[in-house]
Every structure is written in structure tokens, then in C-alpha cells.
Amino acid sequence: MPILYECEYRGRRYAGLGLPKPGEPVLLYPVSDGQVRAAVLAGRGLQALLQSVTSGRETVTVAGDDPEIHYLPPLLPSGSGNSLITGFMGTHRSKYPAPPAPDEEFRAPNWLIKGNGSWLETNGGPLNVTASAVALLEEPEVALVFVNDESGAPHYAGYTFANDLNDIGLHLQNPWGWTPYAKLCDTSMTPWLFLGEPPRTVTGQIIIERGGAAAWKGDFTCGADSIFQRVPDMVNHLFSFPGLRRAGLVSYVLLGSDKASWHAGFRIADGDRITFDLASHGVVLSNEVRYAPVVEATASAGFTAWGSSES
Template sequence: MSIIFECEYQGRRYAGHGIPAPGSTLTLYPVTDGQLHTALVAGEGPEALRDALPERSEPVEVALGDPGLTFLPPLLPTASNNALINGFMGTHRSKFDRAPEPDEKFTPPNYYIKGFGSWLRMPDEPLTTMAEPIWLLEEPEVVLVYANDDEGVPHYAGYTFGNDLNDIGLHLENPWAWTPYAKLCETSIAPWLFLDAPPEKVTGTVTIERDGGPAWQGPFSCGADSLFHRIPDMADYIFSYPHLRRPGLVNYLFLGADKATYHDGFRIENGDRMVLDVSSHGVVLANQVRYGTRAPK
């Protein structure tokens, strides 16, 4: 399984292979903003990204905990911010009272636009919510990453994992009108880009930590085997919209989440730490919740 990541170190952009182990040293190869995007759209698929790392250039060795090291969302165009966070809701079988028929006609699930790619946050960064959320909900999800070429053709880069934190309490008060407000929380994403087809099986555990200890814990699944909708159908449908095929756009497409803390009656509070352990893929995504403030009058 090939995995790549991008990061900044001492003001310069780099890329590397794999998920670093705690205490390890990273081998980083210099790249420019958009270099991997260009390699993807010129190549034959995600593996073009692995082959694009300039391993003959002068790499640098950096300790994982170096304070000058900052990881980046996969393929994020930092200069142009030409990136979009968006996704689907109500996609899991656990939210239906029946199983899909093998040849069932595709019915698009609900969809949302969360914000710009620059709004994404990395592991261990706080996630800011609205000032007075009603009932927050963490959502561990598979995130598909696409990059459009100059003709507006989407190219699949691979997948990673994210936490679509939102205010489900606000959504439930008015599902037909207030969902866009409920989604206005910051979103975390793992920097590790898996250069494979969307995963069939993804399992893990959510732990909500409070005052230094676990306050709630429960399992989740978010692979294709847990979805009611077929991933190719969802991707084909969303890219039927021309605005999502704008040249150069990087698209972070969240595939929806299983039931979690809210469905167990647990309330996430200001200062809680959400730990999403995607054990099936060796990824841990942890972020502290931070309530926002109202704008001054």
C-alpha cells in the first residue's frame, strides 16, 4: 500500500513516503506548490504521485517532532487556495431500515459544501465551532481527493480520513434549512494520502477525552462495505456539476459517517479531545474542540 504526504519545513514545501512512526526520522524531498497536482493529471492515476517524488534531489532528514515541521492536507494548493471541502450525508446502511438492492437505481444522498481547503486542520490542531453549539457530533469519514486538470477533468488522487465535526442539534431543529449552518465547524484531515482505490473496509474507535481521561468510547466503520450508496455512483453524480470541475480545483469529498456519540446520547463539550483511531489503516486523528466567539458589535 503506497502512502505519500506533503509538509512544510522551515518555510519550504516537501513530500515523503509512508506514515512516520512516533520518534522516527523523516526523509523529505523538496517539491513546489502544485508539483504533485501536475504529476497526477499528467499520469495514469494515483501511482503517478508516488513516482513523482524527486528522489534524486537532495533530501533532508527531519525528526518527527521538529518544531519547524508542519504537515499539509493532501495536494492542498496553498498559494491559490483553489480547493473545496464538501461531502455527503446519510450514506451509511446503519441509517436505513433496509439493505440496498444489487441493481437499485441510484438516488443521490444529501450533499453539503463545508468551505475552502484552507479551512482544513491537521491532527492535534484545535477545531473551532460556532460560539454556542446545540449538540456537537464528530464524524469519522473516508475522504476522497480529486484534482482537476486544465480542461476541468477530475483525476482521482487517493483517499485519506477526516473528522467532519458539526452541530447535529442545530441540523435537527430544521433539517431542510439549517444544515449549512450546522456544518460551519472546522474540519480535520489526515495528511497521509493512500494511493489506492477507495477502501472497502475501514474500522476504528472514537474516544472522547475530558479532563485527561476517556469520557466516551465507541466503534465506527466507514468503508464501502458500510455504505448504502455505491462510491462510483456518488462520485460520478457530484462531478456531473460543472462548477466542481473548475480547472485546477482540488476536491476533498467526504463520504459520510456512521452513528456516533450523539446517537448514544453523549454531548461533546468545549475543551474535549476527539481521538479517531482508524485502526484498520494505522491512522490516528486527534483534535480538541474549541468553541468560537461571537463577532463584536
């Protein structure tokens, strides 16, 4: 399956094809911000999309591990907040008492806004969470990538993978009210845009390291075959809301996750490294968890001190 990615290198934006291989150079094609998104919206097919990125341009070849390469989440706009991370909850079949009947009526799963696309981290970046977190849970998920045209119609571009890190301990204290707080953890995403239909099956392993050694391991499966609902129904229902159909918006839609380390009794700590080895697709997503200190809001000049009881 063709794979497309974008990166920044020495102040310029580039695109590349395929998965970089360890120790081998990568061939980069200069692109402008929005060029790849425009090619997706043109809708002229896969070959036209690839040609629009690679033809008629001077290329640069650099080492794949060059520290000056900064890989970007797929189609991420630069200098703009016109991108959104959202996700579904409670989608996996393991969380339901029985498999769905072929003619079962669609019932939309819970959904939430995870954050602005500029909050995304890619491979190697830190995942910041509040130091007051109760109990963290990593979640390996398929992320569908959409971009809206000028009329607001969403166009599917492809898929990638994400870690929807969240505070499941806080969520369980008040599932009906505190889940949005629990989801205010950084999200990481692979930069590789797989140019195909949403995957039926994704398999891999979660490795959590502490002090440089593996502290917990577990296998995982995700993808359409693991989900109770039908993915097209989920997507069509989501984009029935006009708020998600703003012109030019890039949407990263997370399809949900199965049980993971927390359910096995493991507790993630500050400094742990979470790695998803997505063996079925030949990619790895690895990030270190960092606890950020709680910072209180303060008043700006000309206002009574924040929190003061003075009138």
C-alpha cells in the same frame, strides 16, 4: 499500500513517503507547490508518480516529531482558495430500513459544501465551533481527493480520513434549512494520501477525552461496504455539475458517517479532545474542540453604524 504526504518545514514545501513512525526520523524531498498535483494529473501510473517526487533531489532528514514540521492536507494548494471540502449526508446503511437491491436505481444522497480547503486542520490542530452550538457530533469519514486538469476533468488521487465535526443539534431543529449552518464547524483531516482505490472497510475507535481522561469511547466502521449507495455513482453524479469542474480545483469529498457519540447520549463540550484511532489503517486523527465567541459584524468607516435604524 503506498502513502504520500506533503509538509512545510522551515519555509519550504516537502513530500514524504510512508507513515512516520514515533521516535524515528523522516526523509523529506523538496517539492514545489503543485508538483505533486501535476504528477497525479500526468496519469503515468503509481511508480511514475512516486519517482517524480523522489528522484534527482537533495533530501533532508529530520525528527518525525520536530515542531517545525507542519503536515498539510493532501494536495492542498498554498496561497490559493482553489480547493473545496464537500460531503454527502445520510449515506450509511444503518440509516436505511433495508439493504439495497443489486439492481436498485441510484438516488443521490444529500450533499453540502463544508468549506474552503484552506479551512482544514490536520492532526493536533484545534477545531473551532461557535459558542452557540446546540449539540456537537464528531464524524469519522473517508475523504476522497480529486484534482481537476486544465479542461476541468476530475482525476482521483487517493483517499485519506477526516472528522466532519458538526452541530447536529442545530441541524435537527430545522433539517431542511439549517444544515449548512450546522456544518460550519472546522474539519480536520489526516495528511496521509493513500494511493489506492477507496477502501471497502475502515475500522477504529473514537475516544473523547475531557480533562485528560477518557469520557466516552465507541467503535466505528466506515468505507464503501458501509455505504448504502455505490461510491462511483455518488462521485459521477457529483462531478456532473460544472461548478465542481473548474480547472485546477482540488476537491475533498467526504463520504458520510455512521452514528457516533451524540446518538449514544454523550455531549461534546468546549475543550474536549476527539481522537479517531483508525486501527485498520494505522493512523490517528486527534483534535481539541474550541468554542469561539460570537462576533457581530460592524460597519466600516463612511457607513451608518451596522444595525442602526437611521436612514
